[in-house]
Amino acid sequence: MMADEKKILRLLKTARGQMDGIIRMVEENRYCIDISQQLMATEAILNRANKEILSAHLKHCVQEAASEEERSRKIDEFVTTLGHILK
Numbered sequence: 001m002m003a004d005e006k007k008i009l010r011l012l013k014t015a016r017g018q019m020d021g022i023i024r025m026v027e028e029n030r031y032c033i034d035i036s037q038q039l040m041a042t043e044a045i046l047n048r049a050n051k052e053i054l055s056a057h058l059k060h061c062v063q064e065a066a067s068e069e070e071r072s073r074k075i076d077e078f079v080t081t082l083g084h085i086l087k
Helices: 005-027 032-062 066-083
Strands: none
Touching: 005 032, 032 066
16 A cells, blocks of 8 residues: 555544444434534545545556556556445
8 A cells, every 4th residue: 555554544543433432422322413423524534544545546556557558457446446435
């Protein structure tokens, strides 16, 4: 992985902490909107981490592909991944 590992780990650990808090909120039968807001905040953090990883993939893995065939394959993988994200 060519993304900034420390940054990605920080984002993922933050999201994990938020998920632990959301689980507690559900267990405590907290207000639905409060839970939903925390879920959306967690999704935003995960989206930021994914954006960093995909950006690094384009800037490094695709750009530095050894051949046109390899580059094309990596671009196809990227497009497929985006298709899954955008569903």
